[in-house]
Amino acid sequence: MPESPPSRTPPPAADSENVRLIRILEKRVEDRKRLTSELSEDLSSPSDIVRLKQLKETEPLQTAWDQWVNTRQLLEETDALLNDPDETMRALANEEHKQLSASLSSLVETTIPSLLIPSSTTANLSAMLELKSGVGGSESSLFLSDLLRMYLRLANVRRWQTTVVSQNENEGGGIKDAIVEVKGEGAYDALRWESGVHRVQRVPATEASGRVHTSTVAVIVLPLMEESDTTEELFSMDDVKVEVMRARGAGGQHVNRTESAVRLTHIPTGITVSMQDERSQHQNRRRAFTVLRSRLMDIKLTREIAERRATRQSLVRTADRSEKIRTYNFAQERVTDHRIGLTLKNLSSVLEGDGLQDFIYEIKKDHDESVLEDMLSTE
């Protein structure tokens, strides 16, 4: 029986990005060793507690490193046996070699990167989801209500709490614009990549001739800040101008008309927030400040991303909100995300919320990879 030549896997370390990854891991493990040596004899000093905590936190790194070293060693030993004169031995070695290579790849490509990527600073943030009709009149508003339903379904699956904070119906049907608070862990991290222009191609329900129309909806996702969230002040009250919307004449007892509309202007940035959905000034004011906080936090996060010096251009840029990010083609039953070039052939699954998760997963992965890339280029 002819033998297939043993396939010698090129050592994973030949890949330069992986080399850097392993080097970083090695450095972290060395730091850990140093930390251990710094522990006092009887573990009595207060800084010991900090050190022990750090050691506990970095334990997975140590485990991964040990695994890598171990697997590499075994691979080397197996390599030697690939040319053994005994056929059975060679077969066994081949088998083992395959398994070990697979383990090593998995370590280097998946496990270690996930351990080294700094945990997201935004992981705990909830989201404020804003949808605005774009081009296309009533059809755009109708599509907006489809998207709104999609996001509410997703939130349901992910066990986030949703509150529709404001919603304006369109005369011809559908929803002109809406703001939804999505509360729950990971809500912002998942939804943030939905920001951008979503485009729909379909025959409108209102269209008699059966022609396909293109219309758009703009989605903006901002981090939702609880009043207690900010560790640092995002703004000072002195910088905010609060205006009420209508002149009230004599006001007070003279008038019982509900004048609850409020407009905030953040003078340094020029951001204005108008709120008139609630029947009380006080409630509109509170909501307006929540939106202001979200917008200011969004600016801060966007700036942080722009300041990162990623050598590889991330496919997902957050700066341009007017970019078309996704097209929903009803005639061909498919949805394409233009940033990562991914097309899903099950449009209804996307609109139900499940298919949407696939997009989110892929985009998040792309983002994480750019974060990793950035980390490698700075260490």
Next chain:
Amino acid sequence: MASKLLSALTAALGPRQAANELRWFQQHTTSTSDLAEMVQRRVAGEPLQYILGPSTLFLFILVLNSILGSQPFGPLNLLARPPVLIPRPETEHWVIKLAERIPASPESPKRLLDLGTGSGCIPLLLCHLLPQGSLRACGVDISERALRLATDNAELCSTPTEARAGHKNTFMATNGNILSPSFSADAKINPPYDIVTSNPPYIPWDEYLHLPRSVSAYEDPKALFGGPDVLSFYHAIASLVRKNGFLRPGAIIALEVGHKQAQDVEQIMRIEAHMHDVEIWSDPWGKHRTVVAHL
């Protein structure tokens, strides 16, 4: 159908206000006949707050003897019933500001008297905003219907009366006529007080005649009309608080005033009531709305 209702409202209120109010009506009911009735009442001039009730949940909690209505006030959602004066946003604004100025501690609870309490909005909002156990409030009104509403609102806000205090702020409504010379003897009030608040009737007669229908046809004239001497209530309050032992040291008095009245009321508080440190607060519309005096 909705567009017909919208145009009826627009004719009465103007486009932006009409759009907002129709939306609030629609949030309140899905029945088209109820919606049409609400719009009809509103177009006739009835205040929105008397038409829009609180959620059905509250219906099961309270027994009410007339039409249901509501008005959000700060974080509270108070009942509004004709003819009791509907809480105003100007009042909401200064009461919230006042809460920030009161040094409150459960160790030494402060006693508050609200004159002309109406719906009870002023003391109830303060009971909600100040730390629990730090406030004992009393609201006086001449109108039995106001007292009933204030009591219902207290129950809605879970604010107990003095007797069943526990560790919560308390509120009690009691009958009294501020203008009567025997007021402090007749009414069940117990000086000394740390805080005195009031939004007394302050509209002069000529202005009363020109009020919008939603005010003059539905809200109690006794809550609005200041009397032949439009500042009579402020004079009465001044003579009340200057009585020996009526106020505790460090007391604060906050009085809402009508437009163009702040200077005169400030003078009354300084000269007739012998108060020091008299400030004037503006409302969100830039009007001088509250006179705040310290003993």
